[in-house]
Amino acid sequence: MARIVMKFGGTSVADIARIRNVARHVKREVDAGHEVAVVVSAMAGKTNELVAWVQDASKAEGSNLNIYDAREYDAVVASGEQVTSGLLALVLQSMGVDARSWQGWQIPIHTDHSHGAARILDIDGSELVRRFGLGQVAVVAGFQGVGPDNRIATLGRGGSDTSAVALAAAVKADRCDIYTDVDGVYTTDPRIEPKARRLARISFEEMLEMASLGAKVLQVRSVELAMVHKVRTFVRSSFVEPDAPGMGDFDNPPGTLICDEDEIVEQQVVTGIAYAKDEAQISLRRVADRPGVSAGIFGPLAEAGINVDMIVQNISEDGKFTDMTFTVPAGDVAKALGVLEKVRETVGFDVIQHEAGLSKVSVIGIGMRSHAGVAATAFRALADKGINIRAITTSEIKISILIDGAYTELAVRTLHSVYGLDKQ
Numbered sequence: 001m002a003r004i005v006m007k008f009g010g011t012s013v014a015d016i017a018r019i020r021n022v023a024r025h026v027k028r029e030v031d032a033g034h035e036v037a038v039v040v041s042a043m044a045g046k047t048n049e050l051v052a053w054v055q056d057a058s059k060a061e062g063s064n065l066n067i068y069d070a071r072e073y074d075a076v077v078a079s080g081e082q083v084t085s086g087l088l089a090l091v092l093q094s095m096g097v098d099a100r101s102w103q104g105w106q107i108p109i110h111t112d113h114s115h116g117a118a119r120i121l122d123i124d125g126s127e128l129v130r131r132f133g134l135g136q137v138a139v140v141a142g143f144q145g146v147g148p149d150n151r152i153a154t155l156g157r158g159g160s161d162t163s164a165v166a167l168a169a170a171v172k173a174d175r176c177d178i179y180t181d182v183d184g185v186y187t188t189d190p191r192i193e194p195k196a197r198r199l200a201r202i203s204f205e206e207m208l209e210m211a212s213l214g215a216k217v218l219q220v221r222s223v224e225l226a227m228v229h230k231v232r233t234f235v236r237s238s239f240v241e242p243d244a245p246g247m248g249d250f251d252n253p254p255g256t257l258i259c260d261e262d263e264i265v266e267q268q269v270v271t272g273i274a275y276a277k278d279e280a281q282i283s284l285r286r287v288a289d290r291p292g293v294s295a296g297i298f299g300p301l302a303e304a305g306i307n308v309d310m311i312v313q314n315i316s317e318d319g320k321f322t323d324m325t326f327t328v329p330a331g332d333v334a335k336a337l338g339v340l341e342k343v344r345e346t347v348g349f350d351v352i353q354h355e356a357g358l359s360k361v362s363v364i365g366i367g368m369r370s371h372a373g374v375a376a377t378a379f380r381a382l383a384d385k386g387i388n389i390r391a392i393t394t395s396e397i398k399i400s401i402l403i404d405g406a407y408t409e410l411a412v413r414t415l416h417s418v419y420g421l422d423k424q
Contacts, residue, residue: 002174002250003035003132007142007164010044011181012238013084016091023091024242025179026137030097032248035132037171039142039164040088042080047157050077070115074144074154078104081141081160089139099137102128104152109145109163111153118153119221120145120162123170132171140167161222169229176226176233177255178218183237184256185210185217187421188273192412195422199271203261203366206271209398213362214276218258226258233258261366269367269374270419273412277405278330279309279358281390284340288348289315289322296347297324300339306332310360310391310402324349325391327402330356358390359408362400363415375399381418387411 006029008022022038029036042050054076058068085101092099107128111118128138142160147153155162161178168176184198185207202210204227211220217235226233236255240247246254261267287293301308311326328336333354340352368374375392378399382389387410391402403411416422 001033001035003171004029005037005039005164005168005171005173005176006179007039007160007176008041008179008238009160009181010041010047012179013040013042013088014044016087018238019084019088020091021242022088022179022238023095023097025238025247026088026092026099027095027097028242028248030137032250034250037128037132037138037140037167037173038088039140039160039167040081040084041142041160043084046080046083047077050080071149071151074115074152078141078144078152078154081143085139085141092137092139097137098135099139100131101139101141103141104144104163105146107140107167109166111145111147111155113147113149113153115147115151115153117156118145118147120155120166120225123166125167125170128167129171155221158219159221161219162225165222165225165229165231165233168231168233169225173231176231177253178222178233178235179238180217180235181237181239182217182235183240183254184235185215185258185272187271188412188416189215189275192275192409193273193416193422196416197421199256201257201259201264202271203264204258205261205397206364206366207258209362209364209395210272210274213274213360213364213398213400215272215274223258230260264366267367268365269371270363270365270421271367272364273415273419273421274362274364275408275412276360276362277408278356279327279360279402279405280330280333280354280356281325281327281358281402282333282336282340283323283325283353284347284349284351285323285353286321286350287324289320293322293347294324296343297340298326300343301328301336304335304339306336306339310393310400312391327358327360327391357405358402359405359411360400360402361408361411361415362398363419364398366397368398369396377418378415381414382411385410385414387414 089099089101110122142163186196190196208223314323
């Protein structure tokens with residue numbers, strides 16, 4: 001017998017028929033003798049609908065501004081997961097499974113005060129564990145907890161993944177199964193490269209890089225939590241029949257296991273290729289080269305909530321000036337330019353230049369730590385295809401390359417092939 005947390009996303013619970021299918025997956029694990037908690041998202045499209053209602057209700061008459069009370073926003077949008085949890089509990093009961101729905105505040109899942117983007121501080125899983133002992137399945141509304149003000153607080157979009165991993169850590173689950181509309185983590189996006197392969201296992205560090213660099217399979221915060229608390233996490237498909245061969249295999253079910261790298265016997269040099277479109281490049285020309293300049297630029301951008309990624313600095317021959325180039329999401333360009341104009345006199349630079357329509361393509365693999373020449377292989381392969389590299393950043397297990405957006409798919413396919421990821 002094991003303890004499992006199962007998480008089902010919005011497409012998996014999009015309607016009653018799919019909720020019944022989810023219930024069959026849950027019943028399979030219950031019938032196998034496992035203790036089970038289920039974390040659910042809102043039904044597909046419902047959160048967007050609720051957010052639109054909040055925005056519409058918050059507009060002053062004759063105004064187009066969407067300014068709303070974040071506490072009431074949370075009260076409204078959290079209801080999507082509450083509905084799903086109740087419906088799934090009812091379906092499970094109709095199938096003879098003892099199930100009870102739980103909201104975040106009932107467990108309780110304690111968060112900080114950041115309504116709309118709260119972070120989990122603590123989970124008291126003792127009552128859930130007691131109910132496990134009585135044979136009861138807990139159906140938990142994801143994406144939410146209770147803040148210090150004793151009000152519902154939501155975790156930000158995609159927060160149900162985070163809820164599931166955090167709950168698994170709190171109740172000391174043997175595994176957290178994330179059910180989604182794909183059957184695992186692939187070496188790259190199969191829509192771009194049909195030869196992409198599903199990975200049997202991937203390390204926490206690699207998955208964190210994949211998620212933060214464009215892969216949409218898991219939310220970044222959930223992977224961070226899994227890595228910190230060593231929560232073995234399986235990415236599985238909810239659209240495979242619950243009684244299909246292997247689905248009930250606890251040790252090796254279909255999907256991708258995200259685990260500590262010690263569990264991966266044969267480590268590949270490169271595990272996957274990730275990409276992110278809609279990147280923008282901002283360049284500051286003839287910036288005074290003196291202490292505090294970088295802080296004067298990137299501090300205000302951080303305070304404005306703008307995520308700066310790739311940074312390149314070129315110092316002039318006389319050492320008096322530098323050019324500073326960095327990337328931000330394309331949607332944040334206007335805000336970033338506004339922030340930079342405000343600090344122009346304080347920082348001291350001549351010109352701001354910007355360009356959108358760029359993409360970041362990343363090569364990821366824990367095997368890169370012990371192998372030389374990985375970067376050179378990427379640069380040579382892209383050069384052979386006539387793809388110009390605008391900027392490069394590296395870490396122990398990843399290389400990120402900034403290129404013109406028009407070459408994104410060609411770059412992904414080229415790198416996927418040159419590292420042999422399209423071979424069995």
